[in-house]
Amino acid sequence: MKTRSGKGNRTGLAVFGLVLLAVGGLAIARALGAFGDAAAREPVVDAGARSFAATTPWFWPVVAAVGFVIGLIGLAWLLALLRVDRPRRLRLESGTSGVTEVDAHPASEALAEQVSAYPDVRRAHAVLRGPSDDPHLDLGVSAVEPADLGALVTRLHDEAVPDLRTTLGLRRLPAMVRLNLTGGRRTRPVH
Numbered sequence: 001m002k003t004r005s006g007k008g009n010r011t012g013l014a015v016f017g018l019v020l021l022a023v024g025g026l027a028i029a030r031a032l033g034a035f036g037d038a039a040a041r042e043p044v045v046d047a048g049a050r051s052f053a054a055t056t057p058w059f060w061p062v063v064a065a066v067g068f069v070i071g072l073i074g075l076a077w078l079l080a081l082l083r084v085d086r087p088r089r090l091r092l093e094s095g096t097s098g099v100t101e102v103d104a105h106p107a108s109e110a111l112a113e114q115v116s117a118y119p120d121v122r123r124a125h126a127v128l129r130g131p132s133d134d135p136h137l138d139l140g141v142s143a144v145e146p147a148d149l150g151a152l153v154t155r156l157h158d159e160a161v162p163d164l165r166t167t168l169g170l171r172r173l174p175a176m177v178r179l180n181l182t183g184g185r186r187t188r189p190v191h
Contacts, residue, residue: 009081108137111164115139118155120147122182137161137175142182149179 033040043050053059108126115124122142128135139161143152156177165173 009077012077107164107168110167111137111139111160114163115141115156115160118152120144120152135170135173137164137173138178139175140178140180142180145181145183147181149181152179153177 027044029035030039030044045053108128111126112124115121115126120143122144124142125140127138129138130136139156141152141156143149156175161173161175
């Protein structure tokens with residue numbers, strides 16, 4: 001995460017984690033007698049609060065509702081962090097004749113199969129990421145040692161990425177290629 005929201009998420013998680021760590025540490029320290037034996041034997045909540053909770057019928061339902069809302073906020077935050085920036089459909093502008101949408105997964109799957117068929121390539125994994133009207137390619141390639149990486153990179157640059165760009169009708173398709181050298185035999189493509 002390199003965005004402003006990513007920095008906010010990291011800061012929020014760090015502060016929330018530190019608060020929970022401090023509260024938990026203080027509770028453990030109190031239970032172990034760090035604040036005296038009397039404090040270790042005393043309930044955490046005083047008698048007035050216990051009496052209020054026991055005599056007020058709406059107290060525990062409100063506590064449960066607040067806990068449920070906090071849990072939902074935490075779940076929404078977690079799901080927002082796990083959201084993948086893969087477009088489901090790509091919007092392809094075709095001049096004045098309109099807009100065409102295509103499914104992004106088969107296009108990246110076809111590229112992975114094409115690259116996996118190259119000599120010395122063990123497997124390939126391709127994903128189109130970013131907004132649907134301006135995607136970028138994330139291509140992972142595992143090559144079997146002693147692969148000619150120069151020839152492989154040239155072929156990716158001159159053949160594979162331009163083929164996908166042409167197929168999708170895009171003027172530009174930024175690509176990040178991650179090469180990995182592995183030992184062993186070739187395997188089938190990973191999608």
